[in-house]
Amino acid sequence: MAMPASIETVSGYRFEPAQLAAGRRQPGLSAFMRVRNGEEFLERTVLSHLPFFDEIVIVFNQCTDGTEAVVARLAARHPDRIRAYHYLDRVHPPGHRAYLDLPQDSTASMGTYSNFALTRTTRSVVAKLDDDHVCIERNFEPLVRSIRERGYRLGGRMLCFSGLNLVREDGVLKVLASEPFCGTGDIGFFEVSEHTRFAHGTKHETFSRRGLARVYAGLVFLHCKYLKRSFGFANYELEDNPGGRFERKLHRFMDNRAGLELDAFRARYRWPGRLATLAPRLPGKPGLVLARALSVHRDLEGLDLERAMERAAACAPA
Numbered sequence: 001m002a003m004p005a006s007i008e009t010v011s012g013y014r015f016e017p018a019q020l021a022a023g024r025r026q027p028g029l030s031a032f033m034r035v036r037n038g039e040e041f042l043e044r045t046v047l048s049h050l051p052f053f054d055e056i057v058i059v060f061n062q063c064t065d066g067t068e069a070v071v072a073r074l075a076a077r078h079p080d081r082i083r084a085y086h087y088l089d090r091v092h093p094p095g096h097r098a099y100l101d102l103p104q105d106s107t108a109s110m111g112t113y114s115n116f117a118l119t120r121t122t123r124s125v126v127a128k129l130d131d132d133h134v135c136i137e138r139n140f141e142p143l144v145r146s147i148r149e150r151g152y153r154l155g156g157r158m159l160c161f162s163g164l165n166l167v168r169e170d171g172v173l174k175v176l177a178s179e180p181f182c183g184t185g186d187i188g189f190f191e192v193s194e195h196t197r198f199a200h201g202t203k204h205e206t207f208s209r210r211g212l213a214r215v216y217a218g219l220v221f222l223h224c225k226y227l228k229r230s231f232g233f234a235n236y237e238l239e240d241n242p243g244g245r246f247e248r249k250l251h252r253f254m255d256n257r258a259g260l261e262l263d264a265f266r267a268r269y270r271w272p273g274r275l276a277t278l279a280p281r282l283p284g285k286p287g288l289v290l291a292r293a294l295s296v297h298r299d300l301e302g303l304d305l306e307r308a309m310e311r312a313a314a315c316a317p318a
Contacts, residue, residue: 004072004076006072006079007072007075007084007085007086008084008085008086009086009088010086010087010088010116011087011088011107012089012107013087013089013107013112013116014112015112015116015119015197017197019115019119020118020119020192020193020194020197021119022193022194025122025123025124026054026122026124027123027124027151028054028055028122028123028125028152029053029054029123029126029127029144029147029148029152029189030053030054030055030056030057030121030122030125030126030127031049031053031055031057031126031128032057032059032118032120032121032126032128033046033129033131034059034060034061034110034114034117034128034130035058035059035063035067035071035131036060036062036063036067036093036235037063037065037235038060038063038065038067038131039063039065039067039069039070040132040224040227040228040229041131041132041227042067042071042074042131043070043073043074044309044312044313044315045129045130045131045132045134045135046058046074046082047074047312047315048134048311048312048315049129049133049135049140050078050081050082051137052135052141052144054081054123055083055121055122056081056082056083057082057085057117057121058071058074058075058082058084058085059084059085059086059087059116059117059120060084060085060086060087061086061089062090067131068086071084072084085116085120089107089108090108091107091108091110091113092108092109093110093235093236093246094110094203094236094246095203095236095241095245095246096236096237096240096241096244097240097241097244102200104200106200109200110200110205111198111200111201111205111206112198112200113205114128114198114205114207115197115198118196118197121192124152124191124192125147125154125190125191125192126189126190126192127187127188127190128187132223132224132225132227132228133163133182133222133223133224134221134224134308134309134312135220136219136220136221136303136308139219139220139299143159143161143218143220147159147189152191153191154189154190154191156211156212156213157212157213157214157215158185158188158189158190158212158213158214158215159188159190159215159217160183160184160185160186160187160188160215160216160217160288161183161187161188161189161216161217161218161220161221162182162183162184162216162221162292163181163182163183163220163223164181164219164221164222164223164300165180165181165182165223165225165226166223166226166227166305167226167227167257167258167259168259169257169259172259172261173259173305173306173309174259174261174262174265174305175259175260175261175262175265176226176257176258176259177258177259177260177265178252178256178257178258179253179256180260180265181292182221182225184285184292185214185285185288186207188214188217189217190209193211195208195209195210195211196209196212203245214284214288216287216288216292218295219292219295219296219299219300222305222308222309226253226257231253231254233249233250238250262300262303262305265296265300266296266297266301268296269296269297278290
């Protein structure tokens with residue numbers, strides 16, 4: 001089948017740091033997405049974030065559902081803001097038995113795949129989105145506004161943000177009690193430089209952020225992984241890797257999938273305000289974890305999970 005004109009195909013990609021073009025980027029905000037079988041939430045994720053980005057780059061691979069049709073529709077409707085690529089080479093998912101033996105520059109590596117997506121962005125400040133990250137607009141807007149107001153200069157910082165893992169229990173959207181958060185310093189806004197790149201890691205791709213201090217910036221999306229038909233595990237090809245870590249993660253989720261209503265979840269995080277002075281003093285991930293916990297009561301006050309999802313769904317026409 002011929003690829004729509006709005007989608008470019010790529011094969012045999014090799015990453016070179018010069019492709020990051022750090023000195024030639026326009027001031028602005030880009031997002032990049034790597035998608036495999038993401039049709040369930042892709043459109044509402046893209047359209048709920050689109051008002052906040054100058055461009056969104058979507059790269060998809062090995063899709064057997066309706067992802068390609070969704071991507072083509074988005075790219076055709078928003079040709080000035082959305083650019084789409086079909087990455088033709090097979091990419092092994094983390095946890096796959098073939099993943100560990102891949103060389104750093106393999107086209108099958110998530111590191112190479114991620115670098116391709118990153119190098120297709122054109123703005124100076126970039127963030128990664130997954131196909132199941134539905135934007136909490138009221139929280140994301142002030143973060144984006146602050147970046148624009150400071151002229152897209154982040155002062156050597158990566159502004160890290162997180163999401164809430166959702167489950168549906170008895171027809172009600174809730175926060176996954178056993179693992180409520182998505183993102184602990186691995187997702188956020190950063191200025192592109194020759195050092196901001198991905199590499200092939202033993203468990204998953206790793207992001208090099210040399211010289212960037214991570215600062216926590218808030219809870220800004222709803223993570224819909226566990227609302228998917230397969231609970232977000234189908235792409236790990238578990239049938240080819242029995243007993244692997246993602247199969248174990250699936251079993252842990254199935255054994256601990258109870259949810260908490262949002263008010264009950266927020267009540268867990270009514271901590272003394274004086275702890276806020278401690279978070280910046282803690283190095284690395286511990287400081288980010290504390291800052292995230294301290295943000296729960298503030299960032300989620302008055303939030304209606306069902307309404308937020310409905311607003312995102314309304315962005316995506318049938």
